[in-house]
Amino acid sequence: MPWTYRLFILLTLLTLNAAHAEWGEGWDPIDPPVATTAPEGKIEVIEFFWYGCPHCYQMEPQLKAWLKNKPEHVAFIRVPAPLNNSWTVHAQFFYAAEILGLGEKLHHPLFVAMHDEKRKLYDKASLIDFAVEHGADKQKFTDAWNSFGVYVKVQNAKKLGKRYRLDGVPAVGVNGRYITNGSLAGTYSRMFEIVDHLVAKESKAAP
Numbered sequence: 488m489p490w491t492y493r494l495f496i497l498l499t500l501l502t503l504n505a506a507h508a509e510w511g512e513g514w515d516p517i518d519p520p521v522a523t524t525a526p527e528g529k530i531e532v533i534e535f536f537w538y539g540c541p542h543c544y545q546m547e548p549q550l551k552a553w554l555k556n557k558p559e560h561v562a563f564i565r566v567p568a569p570l571n572n573s574w575t576v577h578a579q580f581f582y583a584a585e586i587l588g589l590g591e592k593l594h595h596p597l598f599v600a601m602h603d604e605k606r607k608l609y610d611k612a613s614l615i616d617f618a619v620e621h622g623a624d625k626q627k628f629t630d631a632w633n634s635f636g637v638y639v640k641v642q643n644a645k646k647l648g649k650r651y652r653l654d655g656v657p658a659v660g661v662n663g664r665y666i667t668n669g670s671l672a673g674t675y676s677r678m679f680e681i682v683d684h685l686v687a688k689e690s691k692a693a694p
Contacts, residue, residue: 513672514665514679521650521663525562530689532561532682533660534569535653538577539609542669543657543673544598549675553682561686565594568646568656569641573609580614582640583631584623661685 512689525531534550536543554563584593585677598615599604608614615632631637651660658668659678665685672678 508618513677514661514667514685515652515671517660517664517666521647521660523663524564525662528572528684528693529560529562530558530662530693531556531564532662532686533564533566533647535648535651535656535658535660537564537570537574537656538569538580538597538601539574540656541602544602545673546657546669547595547598549679553679556688558690560690566573566644566647568653568658569645570648570653570656572630573639576609576611577615578641579611579632579642580618582637583628583634583639584618586631586634586636587623587627589618589621593618593623596621618662662689664689 510519523531530545533591543652544664557563565581567581569575569576569578578596581594584590597608606613606617608617611632615625615628629694651658651666653666655670657675658666659682660666661682662685667681667685669675669678669679672681
C-alpha cells in the first residue's frame with residue numbers, strides 16, 4: 488500500500504474521531520436551537536421528567552448531588568414532560584403545586600408514593616387528594632389546577648418537549664442547544680458530567 492494512501496486513511500480516521508468527540512459524546516445537538524428563558528448571563532439547564540417514570544425517580548439522588556454543586560450561573564428548571572395525554576395529568580399537578588408555592592413540598596413525596604408505596608396516582612381526583620394529604624387546601628389546589636395559568640404552562644411544556652425532540656425521560660437540555668439522557672451518556676453520573684461539560688462550553692461561547 489503506497490505511503491500516501493496510508494496517510495490519507497490515517498487523516499480520515501483522525502478527522503472522524505475529532506468529529507465524534509465534538510458531536511455524539513453522550514449528547515445530541517438541537518438544531519435549530521431553542522430560545523431559553525434564563526436571565527442574561529445564565530446558562531439554562533432543564534430536567535425533563537415524568538412522575539410515573541421509575542428511571543426519573545432513580546436519577547433523583549444524582550440530580551440532587553449535582554444541584555448542590557452546580558455553578559452559580561446555571562438556571563435550573565424542572566419540566567414535567569407531557570409527552571402523551573396520560574402524562575399530562577402529572578404536569579397539571581406539578582404546575583398547580585408550583586403556582587401555590589408547594590412545588591418542593593410535593594415533588595419528592597409524589598415520587599415516593601408512586602414508586603416506593605406503589606400508589607396508583609394517575610388521575611386528577613387522586614392527585615388532588617394526595618396534595619391535600621400533604622397540607623394543601625383542596626379548593627385552592629383544585630382552582631389552581633383548573634386555572635388558565637396551569638393550562639398555559641402545560642402547553643408550553645408540550646411545545647418545549649417537541650422543540651427538544653424529546654422521545655423519553657429522564658433527559659436534560661442545556662441552554663437550548665443540547666440534549667442528553669441516560670441512553671446517550673451510559674449512566675446518570677456520566678450524564679451530569681456531560682451536563683457540566685456542555686455548561687462550560689456554553690459559558691465560553693457566551694458574549
